Amino acid sequence: MHCAVAGRCPRENTGKAVPLSKLLSQDEVDALLKGLDTGDIESEQKPDEIESSLESLDWTSLGRNVRGSMPLLEVVNSRFCQRIRASLSSILRKFLDISAEPVETIKFMEFQKSLPVPTSMHLFKIDPLRGLGMLVMESRLVFSLVEAFFGGSGTGSTKIEGRDFTPIEKRVVEKVVQMALVNLTEAWEEVYPLKTEFIRSESNPLAVNVIPPEELLVSAKFEVELNKPLGKILVCIPVSSYQPIRQKLAGAYLSEETAADQKWQNAIEERIYPVEVEMSVQLGRTFLSVKQLQNLRNGDILVLENNFRDPVTAEVEGIPKYEGYVGRHNDRKVFKVEQPVVNRQ
Secondary structure, eight states, X not given: OHHHHHTOOOBOTTSOBOOHHHHSOHHHHHHHHHHHHHTSSOOOOOXXXXXXXXXXXXXXHHHHTHHHHOTHHHHHHHHHHHHHHHHHHHHHTSOOEEEEOOOEEEEHHHHHHTOOSSOEEEEEEEETSSSEEEEEEOHHHHHHHHHHHTTSOSOOOOOOTTSOOOHHHHHHHHHHHHHHHHHHHHHHTTTOOOEEEEEEEESOGGGOOSSOTTOEEEEEEEEEESSSEEEEEEEEEEGGXXXXXXXXXXXXXXXXXXXXXXXXXXXXXXXXXXXXXXXXXXXXXXXXXXXXXXXXXXXXXXXXXXXXXXXXXXXXXXXXXXXXXXXXXXXXXXXXXXXXOOOOO
């Protein structure tokens, strides 16, 4: 009966359509149509009703939840940041500051379009996971690292867009990349036994075609600074590569991380405690003109700003740390600590 109302005619065993008049009389058809109009008979959902009951699904949102669903990635990135900072500072003999940014997801084709030519791109295996990862260094960072490697300030502003990297630049970058991959492997040690293996380098982003254009990448960015921002290092791995260990990356890590942090803290304390620092006490200060300074003679008295009953400040390596009073004990000048200096910033 439903077929008749919808206008579809059933077929006989011969495969031919059966005329509607053989199934229902005209009075029966009229009765059905009247029932549809009055609502006595329910009909199929209308297209607009079906559409209103559907919920849209944003496929890109599946990758936006990486930080929430895989919190251990942030731990890995933090460890990598510490190691790459120490390694780069060591080979350049300059203290670099490197900070990790929150992970993001981006389609590979959009990522390609966002990179200029040249860009220092390096493909590597991530055994035992499937797929390839990418380590990317911005061109301005490459030039700064090369300059610093050969004794320069590393803060130059030379533009190299439109040309390929020189052999010397490539050699320096290769050294940095190999070191970074070792640091990345070390950063993963306590989370998952992941091993990296360098494959090849590219300077033209469009020449990298080993990842499907629609593939989502997990992009971790690390800002490198030497008195000022020099550029970024990016570690990009496809979302699909993480799939086999997604549950592991979502697991609890607070206890492990706390133990690792405590071990790291103890190692730092062992090295810091024996270090000697200079402590000085500022009895007072005053201001003189250049002429007054030139006319100073033996026996001249300088009037200081503070009263002799006021507490004085003790400085550690030039930084105010304690307030107290000076005095004498066993024929030696002493300083009695009263309280730590409140942060004056």
